[in-house]
Amino acid sequence: MRPERLALFAALVALSSACPAKVDPPPQPMVMEVPDAGPSGLARSARGNLRFKGPERLTTDFATALSIKTDEVCSELGKYPCLSVHNVALGGVDPYGPGLYEPSGVTAVTTPLVVERIAWSACSQRVDKDLVAGVNAVVFRGLPMTGPKLTNPDGPEVTAIVGELTHRVLAREPYTNEVATYVKLAKDIEATGTAEPAREWMLSVCFAVLSSTEAVFY
Amino acid sequence: MHTRLLFWSALLLAGSALAKPPAGGVFCAKYPTVPECIGRQPACGMCHIAAPQRNVFGTSVEANLAPGAARPLSDGDFSMALPAALAAVEMLDADGDGVSNLTEIQRGTAPSDPNSKPVDRACEGTTNPQFTVCKYDLRYVYKKLLLDFCGASPTFEQVKAFLARPSDDDRKAFLDAEIDRCVATDFWRGKNGQLWKVAHPQIRPVGSLKQGEDPGAIPLADYYDDYALFAWTQTDDHDAREILTADYFVRRLGTPTRYEKAQNLASQKVDQAHRAGNMTTDWALTYFVMFTALPRNAASQMYRGYLGLDIAKQEGLYSVPNEPQDYDDKGVKQAACAACHATLDPLTYPFRNYNGISSDMYDTRYIPMRLELGFSNVAPRIGQTPERGVIFGQPVNTLREWAQVAVASDAFAISTTTDYWKLLVGHAPKPDENAEFVATWKRFKGDHQYRVQKLLHDIVKTEAYGAP
Numbered sequence: 001m002r003p004e005r006l007a008l009f010a011a012l013v014a015l016s017s018a019c020p021a022k023v024d025p026p027p028q029p030m031v032m033e034v035p036d037a038g039p040s041g042l043a044r045s046a047r048g049n050l051r052f053k054g055p056e057r058l059t060t061d062f063a064t065a066l067s068i069k070t071d072e073v074c075s076e077l078g079k080y081p082c083l084s085v086h087n088v089a090l091g092g093v094d095p096y097g098p099g100l101y102e103p104s105g106v107t108a109v110t111t112p113l114v115v116e117r118i119a120w121s122a123c124s125q126r127v128d129k130d131l132v133a134g135v136n137a138v139v140f141r142g143l144p145m146t147g148p149k150l151t152n153p154d155g156p157e158v159t160a161i162v163g164e165l166t167h168r169v170l171a172r173e174p175y176t177n178e179v180a181t182y183v184k185l186a187k188d189i190e191a192t193g194t195a196e197p198a199r200e201w202m203l204s205v206c207f208a209v210l211s212s213t214e215a216v217f218y
Numbered sequence: 219m220h221t222r223l224l225f226w227s228a229l230l231l232a233g234s235a236l237a238k239p240p241a242g243g244v245f246c247a248k249y250p251t252v253p254e255c256i257g258r259q260p261a262c263g264m265c266h267i268a269a270p271q272r273n274v275f276g277t278s279v280e281a282n283l284a285p286g287a288a289r290p291l292s293d294g295d296f297s298m299a300l301p302a303a304l305a306a307v308e309m310l311d312a313d314g315d316g317v318s319n320l321t322e323i324q325r326g327t328a329p330s331d332p333n334s335k336p337v338d339r340a341c342e343g344t345t346n347p348q349f350t351v352c353k354y355d356l357r358y359v360y361k362k363l364l365l366d367f368c369g370a371s372p373t374f375e376q377v378k379a380f381l382a383r384p385s386d387d388d389r390k391a392f393l394d395a396e397i398d399r400c401v402a403t404d405f406w407r408g409k410n411g412q413l414w415k416v417a418h419p420q421i422r423p424v425g426s427l428k429q430g431e432d433p434g435a436i437p438l439a440d441y442y443d444d445y446a447l448f449a450w451t452q453t454d455d456h457d458a459r460e461i462l463t464a465d466y467f468v469r470r471l472g473t474p475t476r477y478e479k480a481q482n483l484a485s486q487k488v489d490q491a492h493r494a495g496n497m498t499t500d501w502a503l504t505y506f507v508m509f510t511a512l513p514r515n516a517a518s519q520m521y522r523g524y525l526g527l528d529i530a531k532q533e534g535l536y537s538v539p540n541e542p543q544d545y546d547d548k549g550v551k552q553a554a555c556a557a558c559h560a561t562l563d564p565l566t567y568p569f570r571n572y573n574g575i576s577s578d579m580y581d582t583r584y585i586p587m588r589l590e591l592g593f594s595n596v597a598p599r600i601g602q603t604p605e606r607g608v609i610f611g612q613p614v615n616t617l618r619e620w621a622q623v624a625v626a627s628d629a630f631a632i633s634t635t636t637d638y639w640k641l642l643v644g645h646a647p648k649p650d651e652n653a654e655f656v657a658t659w660k661r662f663k664g665d666h667q668y669r670v671q672k673l674l675h676d677i678v679k680t681e682a683y684g685a686p
Contacts, residue, residue, distance in 0.1 A: 035347045043344055043351040045686050051644045053365065056405070060370045093415060096425030096432075101418035105645070167374035171361070172348070218365050 023135050025142030028156060029163025030173045050217040052107050055090035057218075059083050062118060062210060065168040066126040067138045074121035082121065086114040116211050123206035127199060139164055140202045148196045153186035161202075165209045182208070240293055241265065242535070244300045253326030253652040257628035257659065262532035264330075269532060269557060275312040275319060275330035282306035326649030336649060349686040356389045357381060359684040363393055366642055367400030367412075367674075397675055407449050408475040409442075416637050417448040420523035421496070424505065430485060438575065439582070440485045441501035446470045448496065450477045452670040458634055459625035459668050462495040462524055463618070488572075492584035494621040496524075498572060503582040507574030511593035511600055512546045517566040525624055526633030529558050534629065536611045538564045547597035567607035568617040628663070635659035638673060643682050651682040 035042065053061065059082075063070040074082035087094060089110045094100040130137035140161060144151035150158065162182045166174040182205045189204065190197040209215060242259030246252075254260040262269050265276030272280055284291060284299035291299065308320035315332040317325075328334040349355050360380050364372050372380065383389045406412045421444045425432070430440035446468040451461045467483045470476075481490070488498045496502060497520050506516035518529050527534025537560035542550045550559040571588045573581055579592040590601045606615050610627055614620045624630055635658055640646055647655035658676050666672040677683055 032347075035345075041344070043346040043349075045349070046352045047682075047685065049644055049686075057365050057369055057371075061365075064370055064373070093418060095418040095423050096428070099422070099424070101422065171372060171374045171377045218362055218371070 023137060023142045025157040025160040026139075026164035028160055029166065029179075031159070031163070031179055032173050032175050034175050034177050050213075052091050052111070052217055054103070055083050055087050055092040058090065058115065058118065058216065061169075061215070062122045065210070065215075066122050066206075068122065068125055068129075072125065074118040082114070082118050086110075086117070089114045115216055116207075119207050119210040120203075123203050123210060127202045127206060130202075131199060139168065139206075143198070145198050148198055149190060150186055150198045150201065153183055153190070153201075158183055158186060162205065165206060169209045169215050170212070240297050241300060244297050245304070248301045248304055249323055252323050253649060253656075254323070256652070256656050257632050262535070264328075266532070273330035275307075275328075278307045278310060278312045278319070279303045326652050351686055354679075354681055354684040355686055356386060356393070356684075358686050359393060359678065360389075360396075362683070363396060363678060364400070367397055367406055368403060369405035393678065394675060397678060398671070401453065401671060401674065402474070404473065404475050407453055407477075408473075409445075409470070411475075412641065413449045413452055414445050416452070416641055417445055421445060421448070421501065422505065422519070422523075423501075427505070439499075439501040439504040441499075441505075442470065443467060443483060443485055444496050444499050444501050446477055447499070449475075450479070451495075453477070454671065455669060457668050458670050459630070460495060462497060462520070462621040462625050462630075464495040465490050465493040467499075487581070487583040489584060492572075492616075492618070494617045497617065497621065498584075500582050503572055503574050507569065507572055507582075509574060509576045511589055511596045512548075512563075512566055512603060513569045513572070513574065514562055514566045516569050516572070518562060520624075521565060524633060525627065525629040526636060527629055529562050532558065535561045536608070537561055538608045538611070541608075543599075543602075545597065545599045545603040547599075564608035565620075567604050568614060568620045570603050570605050572617065625668075628659075631659045631663035631668070634668075634670070635662050635673060635677075638670065638677055639682075642674070642677050643680075647682075651680075654680045654682055 059070055059073050063073050071081060076082060076085045083090075088100065089108050091103045091107065091111070093103055126139055130140040133141075135141075143157050143161060144155065152158070159179050162174055162179050166172060166178065185204055185208075186197075186201045189200045194200050241262070241264075245264065246255035246259050249255055254264070263273075265272055265279060267273050279300075280303070282303040284295060284303075287295065287299070308323075309318050311318055312329050313322075313332040313334075315335045317327070317335045319329040322329040322335065325336040327336055345351075349358055357377070357380070360377070361371055364370060364376075380389060380392065383392060400406055404411055408414075421441050423441045424434070426434040427436055427438045428434040428441065429437035431442055447464060448461055449470075450456055450468040451458050451464070467480045467486050468477050469480050469483060471478060486500050488500075488503070492498065497516070502516065506519050507513040508515075521534060522528045522530075525534065529535070535558065537557070541561075542556060542559035542563035544551045544559075544563075550556065550563065571584050571586055573579055573583060573585045573588050573592070575582065576592060579585065579588070585591065589596075589603055593600055606613060607620060608614065609620050609623050610629075612623050614623055635655070636646060639655060639658070643651075658673070658680065661676055662668060662670075662673045666676075
């Protein structure tokens with residue numbers, strides 16, 4: 001384990017044992033039933049005009065959803081904003097240098113990699129901040145933990161976190177199948193024997209929601 | 219008689235000049251209500267890959283064009299024969315996509331391209347809990363609108379508050395107010411904001427040549443002035459036509475960004491009497507006129523950037539009789555060149571006294587007798603180049619008159635509307651969106667008197683924008 005992770009883990013253990021029940025979790029979401037598609041399925045979009053959010057909107061939405069500063073969402077080598085480094089891959093324009101006056105209009109081969117890079121960076125920051133923030137945690141708050149593990153992966157606090165993320169990122173309530181999937185994810189991660197299953201779950205569920213089609217396109 | 223009527227209609231459509239080639243005019247005389255003919259004429263690409271080489275549709279038409287007559291046909295014979303040739307192939311399917319040529323023409327798809335054919339979108343399936351699929355959906359629009367104009371999705375609380383509003387009318391009024399709020403933000407009008415992105419293809423900046431703020435390695439001119447004028451004309455209650463007709467400049471101030479009019483700027487040199495908006499800025503003359511005597515590049519860029527007509531793609535050809543004259547001895551009288559230069563050269567003449575950065579006269583301003591003073595060695599007849607030119611078949615004496623004709627054209631309204639349609643809807647108008655698109659640019663030109671902010675409200679209200 002890397003030293004900074006060890007320190008984080010120690011802080012986590014200390015905090016979880018010192019004040020295990022003082023932080024209220026987010027309110028329970030109004031979990032929605034998965035709509036019955038029926039024999040002919042859900043109504044399909046007639047136009048199919050999904051648009052990729054692109055560099056500015058994506059970064060702003062990630063930052064707002066996770067309550068972090070826009071310029072802190074992601075940087076390469078700790079110096080260069082991902083927004084600038086990956087601007088063209090994210091569908092941006094670059095008029096002053098290479099003369100790219102209009103966006104290409106299509107996502108590139110590397111676009112998914114960059115989106116995931118930024119989502120992972122944003123989630124890492126939010127999770128690590130919340131793990132040491134105690135009562136001031138913003139998203140991942142009020143989760144009972146036993147050491148590095150979630151005390152109760154089936155508990156209402158986990159559902160509350162899923163709801164909080166869905167509200168923040170997708171501006172809607174979660175569906176029952178989404179909650180079930182993310183609860184199962186907590187158990188699956190713990191079964192891998194990883195050293196920090198609670199942190200890994202937080203990261204994974206954040207990443208899954210942030211990098212979903214619904215969060216990346218509009 | 220009917221054929222003759224079409225022929226004379228085509229000639230009239232082409233303006234005072236006899237169109238050469240006249241195919242677009244004849245086509246629109248035969249099919250006046252099809253999408254390709256609403257406020258425009260089909261480009262040569264309707265029948266040609268690159269003239270004179272024909273695509274599959276053009277080949278099909280040519281086979282029925284005055285069969286047996288000696289080639290080449292005169293313009294008159296061509297115009298007389300084309301309607302019958304078009305009629306003869308209406309029921310055929312040149313590109314083999316299963317749709318007849320006539321249907322493709324009527325629906326605005328390309329009869330020469332199997333990948334371009336009408337799409338009838340049926341609403342399939344039952345319901346969708348998140349969207350009112352196939353119908354204008356206010357919740358869907360709310361999210362899109364905030365992302366497009368403000369750059370961020372609405373929060374969960376904002377969505378709940380929006381849905382809790384008492385009626386759809388109240389929600390629509392709220393959306394209108396949100397547009398007005400967002401277009402005042404820096405995301406929309408600030409440096410490198412959405413408006414600047416619309417302007418990039420028109421201004422075509424080059425960072426290494428930038429003067430002033432953010433200077434490049436070879437600072438020659440400050441194109442931020444061009445962006446400032448653009449942003450000014452596209453915001454608040456300002457007239458978008460002034461992007462080509464303004465005799466003033468605009469400076470950008472502070473954060474949040476503001477723009478204000480200025481009669482003069484230290485970075486701009488053209489005198490007020492000869493200014494024509496972004497066509498005569500220091501940057502435009504530096505970059506588009508540059509070293510040339512007869513700046514065809516400047517004329518074609520303005521035609522492309524602000525009127526949406528790309529001569530390189532054989533769009534917007536309104537040939538002028540007895541042109542090109544080739545005053546600068548560039549060989550443009552050759553048949554392969556003349557088809558475009560019969561339009562382009564008269565379009566360029568009004569630029570003859572606007573100077574760029576030639577080494578003899580490095581002075582980006584209007585210089586009377588410029589060609590005689592600084593370019594007499596270019597060609598023996600260069601000094602005979604008139605300032606009087608022609609745009610859309612209409613003679614103009616000066617570049618300012620050129621600008622007036624340009625902004626009064628349907629092409630200007632269509633081009634401006636297309637720019638914002640692409641920005642907001644995400645693509646150029648598709649054939650099935652044509653009816654809404656035509657209504658939108660006509661309102662922009664008519665009811666809204668070229669106010670972009672009103673145009674934006676109109677686009678948001680279209681099904682193309684708001685029906686998932």
